Amino acid sequence: MLAKPKVAFFDFTSCEGCQLTVIDTLQTHLGLLDLVEIVQFREAMSEKGDDYQIAFIEGSCTRESDEQRLRAIRQQAVIVVALGACAHLGGVNAMKNRWPIEDVQTYVYGRAGRDLYESYPARPISDVIEVDYAIPGCPIDRQEFVRTVQYLLQGRKPRLPDHPLCVECKLAENACLNKLGKPCLGPITRAGCHAICPSHGDGCEGCRGFISEANFTYMREILRGHGLSDVEIDAQFTMFNYYQLAAMGVDAPLSQINGNGHRRHAADAEALPASTFAAPKEA
Amino acid sequence: MTRKSTQPAPEAVNGSQVRINVHHVTRVEGHGNIVVDVRNGTLERCELEIIETPRFFEAMLRGRPYTQASHITSRICGICACGHATASLRATERALSVQLSDQTVLLRRLVMHGEMLDSHILHVYMLVAPDFLGVGSVIPLATSHPDIVKRALRMKQFAGDLCAAFAGRHTHPIAMTVGGFTHFPSRQQVQALRERAEALRADVDATVELFATLPYPQFERETEFVALVQPDDYGFIDGMIGSTDHPPRPVDEYRQVTNERLAVHSTAKHTAHQRESYMVGALARFNLKHMHLHPRAQAAAAHLGLSAPCFKPYYNSVAQVVEIVHCVEDVIRLLDTALERGIVPEDPAPVTLRPGARGVGAVDVPRGVLFHEYQIGEDGLIQEANCVIPTGQNLGNIDRDMRALVPTLLSEPEDVITHRLEMLVRAYDPCISCSTHFLNVEFVGK
Numbered sequence: 001m002l003a004k005p006k007v008a009f010f011d012f013t014s015c016e017g018c019q020l021t022v023i024d025t026l027q028t029h030l031g032l033l034d035l036v037e038i039v040q041f042r043e044a045m046s047e048k049g050d051d052y053q054i055a056f057i058e059g060s061c062t063r064e065s066d067e068q069r070l071r072a073i074r075q076q077a078v079i080v081v082a083l084g085a086c087a088h089l090g091g092v093n094a095m096k097n098r099w100p101i102e103d104v105q106t107y108v109y110g111r112a113g114r115d116l117y118e119s120y121p122a123r124p125i126s127d128v129i130e131v132d133y134a135i136p137g138c139p140i141d142r143q144e145f146v147r148t149v150q151y152l153l154q155g156r157k158p159r160l161p162d163h164p165l166c167v168e169c170k171l172a173e174n175a176c177l178n179k180l181g182k183p184c185l186g187p188i189t190r191a192g193c194h195a196i197c198p199s200h201g202d203g204c205e206g207c208r209g210f211i212s213e214a215n216f217t218y219m220r221e222i223l224r225g226h227g228l229s230d231v232e233i234d235a236q237f238t239m240f241n242y243y244q245l246a247a248m249g250v251d252a253p254l255s256q257i258n259g260n261g262h263r264r265h266a267a268d269a270e271a272l273p274a275s276t277f278a279a280p281k282e283a
Numbered sequence: 284m285t286r287k288s289t290q291p292a293p294e295a296v297n298g299s300q301v302r303i304n305v306h307h308v309t310r311v312e313g314h315g316n317i318v319v320d321v322r323n324g325t326l327e328r329c330e331l332e333i334i335e336t337p338r339f340f341e342a343m344l345r346g347r348p349y350t351q352a353s354h355i356t357s358r359i360c361g362i363c364a365c366g367h368a369t370a371s372l373r374a375t376e377r378a379l380s381v382q383l384s385d386q387t388v389l390l391r392r393l394v395m396h397g398e399m400l401d402s403h404i405l406h407v408y409m410l411v412a413p414d415f416l417g418v419g420s421v422i423p424l425a426t427s428h429p430d431i432v433k434r435a436l437r438m439k440q441f442a443g444d445l446c447a448a449f450a451g452r453h454t455h456p457i458a459m460t461v462g463g464f465t466h467f468p469s470r471q472q473v474q475a476l477r478e479r480a481e482a483l484r485a486d487v488d489a490t491v492e493l494f495a496t497l498p499y500p501q502f503e504r505e506t507e508f509v510a511l512v513q514p515d516d517y518g519f520i521d522g523m524i525g526s527t528d529h530p531p532r533p534v535d536e537y538r539q540v541t542n543e544r545l546a547v548h549s550t551a552k553h554t555a556h557q558r559e560s561y562m563v564g565a566l567a568r569f570n571l572k573h574m575h576l577h578p579r580a581q582a583a584a585a586h587l588g589l590s591a592p593c594f595k596p597y598y599n600s601v602a603q604v605v606e607i608v609h610c611v612e613d614v615i616r617l618l619d620t621a622l623e624r625g626i627v628p629e630d631p632a633p634v635t636l637r638p639g640a641r642g643v644g645a646v647d648v649p650r651g652v653l654f655h656e657y658q659i660g661e662d663g664l665i666q667e668a669n670c671v672i673p674t675g676q677n678l679g680n681i682d683r684d685m686r687a688l689v690p691t692l693l694s695e696p697e698d699v700i701t702h703r704l705e706m707l708v709r710a711y712d713p714c715i716s717c718s719t720h721f722l723n724v725e726f727v728g729k
Contacts, residue, residue, distance in 0.1 A: 015360050015364070016362070017360070017454040027437075027440040033425055045421070046420055062336050104342035108341050109337070110545065139361065200452075201458060231664065235347045278341040
């Protein structure tokens with residue numbers, strides 16, 4: 001690793017909350033600025049350099065023009081790190097993949113929106129370019145970000161835990177939410193966030209992705225035991241992981257994956273109604 | 284026509300043709316371009332293009348349990364995450380006839396004050412101040428003005444910790460749920476926040492002093508201002524929709540205010556109420572309810588040269604500084620109330636499901652008034668959703684400001700015009716990932 005590597009931050013389809021978390025990390029780790037040279041960070045700075053070794057990328061790829069930008073970043077960077085659930089998993093953006101793209105375009109923008117605004121089903125950036133490391137979560141965990149930077153500066157490889165969140169939840173001495181009758185995806189979700197949601201009384205929603213040996217069948221049984229319907233269970237599974245589950249195809253532990261909407265186009269896009277609720281009046 | 288995020292920047296043709304094309308305006312939240320086209324000395328085109336990728340949250344909410352809505356919609360924006368969550372919860376709660384406890388109302392207000400502080404501090408210190416201190420960003424500022432950066436980070440940390448104490452996290456809140464909260468801080472935590480808030484007053488005073496010395500452009504254009512109004516409070520959650528052009532309306536009538544329409548140059552929808560455009564945000568709130576500000580905030584406004592009605596868009600940042608003063612004082616007051624009453628863990632208030640229940644939630648978030656509206660079925664699944672975001676409401680007003688401003692700047696070099704326009708857009712504190720995302724300046728001919 002170089003003495004003071006040049007680092008750039010990029011954003012694609014996202015809320016920019018992970019970059020904001022990076023800025024917030026400076027509250028406690030202002031010294032990070034002495035260790036790296038930030039050459040590009042559009043949310044925070046006007047200076048712009050295209051000479052960088054490490055690229056942190058936030059956001060999903062949701063249109064063809066994004067692919068070109070991603071490939072250019074890959075070409076320049078020695079190390080590409082996916083920053084947060086949108087880049088790592090597709091995240092919340094992929095919830096729209098359940099419908100043909102024309103359907104969601106029409107719902108939000110009306111008929112005219114289909115022609116005006118380019119979009120396609122959301123993908124994690126690893127679906128487009130090779131990604132070296134990921135910092136999971138929605139948003140990322142500050143400590144994990146600092147640790148990842150530390151590892152990269154030391155020339156070590158950051159590794160993600162592959163054990164369930166329940167381990168950290170026990171260490172935090174939380175009462176098990178599933179035992180208390182509150183749905184929690186902790187048993188199938190990758191640890192690393194110190195169980196922040198269960199520690200605040202809210203069940204895990206799976207933002208860090210699933211562990212490699214997730215037992216979806218038993219997870220479904222637990223959620224059924226809480227009285228959740230199949231639709232509600234699917235909603236739990238897919239808040240951050242729609243892309244992964246859809247990619248599993250028939251193996252996906254879902255009752256209604258809706259025939260992999262993320263690869264479909266509407267059979268008759270012209271017949272789709274414009275919503276009177278969300279879409280603006282046509283000019 | 285498909286909107287691409289990269290276009291070649293046109294060159295200046297000759298003296299009477301200016302083509303300015305600023306791609307990806309920096310230090311704003313999201314992606315946008317500014318396009319200016321002057322031909323033969325006449326302004327042909329001047330607008331803010333929004334090139335953020337559309338995200339389709341409203342469509343994604345369909346068929347999902349109402350319990351997920353606030354956690355999904357907080358992901359619209361990392362900066363206004365608590366505001367989106369609160370607007371979402373209020374829409375659901377009003378649809379499902381939920382009666383909130385006084386404690387829930389109090390804690391939600393504290394969370395919103397935390398977010399208002401966090402966002403305003405980020406904006407005025409890290410995004411706006413570099414324009415006046417002659418640097419490109421907060422990063423060189425850390426070397427040239429370390430005391431300023433450390434103060435900003437200290438203030439921001441308090442704001443984030445305030446959100447975290449009650450909501451678990453600022454981006455994205457965890458413990459706010461339909462009908463109440465799932466987590467409650469200890470008395471010691473609240474007491475510690477109270478002490479830190481009081482200690483923050485010195486930083487707040489220094490902030491006012493710093494921003495009182497900056498030379499804000501005096502550009503002025505009369506327009507309509509819209510904000511949530513309450514009878515005797517400078518509040519951010521619920522209330523009526525106030526306007527400088529029209530008597531207050533109930534929030535359920537928000538569509539009569541917003542009148543959303545598509546603009547070809549923007550993936551964010553534009554809005555119009557009594558005239559072609561209106562402005563929301565700190566300056567709108569100040570103009571509509573400055574009389575309810577804390578006396579210290581009123582004194583700060585006077586010191587900063589801000590008085591209502593103010594039609595100077597660059598002064599939106601000044602109004603944000605005034606709101607920082609107000610919020611810190613109000614947080615002290617609200618924390619005192621919490622300590623006096625004691626914070627008691629309580630279950631969320633119950634919901635009443637019925638067919639086709641509709642509700643509107645309105646919250647004045649840092650960048651202006653935000654509306655969420657849901658229709659929820661008897662099965663608890665969301666049937667319809669609509670979100671109208673502050674930056675979208677400001678876009679029409681930004682375009683009109685730029686059109687009024689550019690002709691006064693034509694004798695200036697392009698880099699000066701560009702910088703002035705970027706500063707104007709930044710003054711609105713656009714949050715483009717919300718309204719989809721934002722900024723570039725495209726000059727096409729002078």
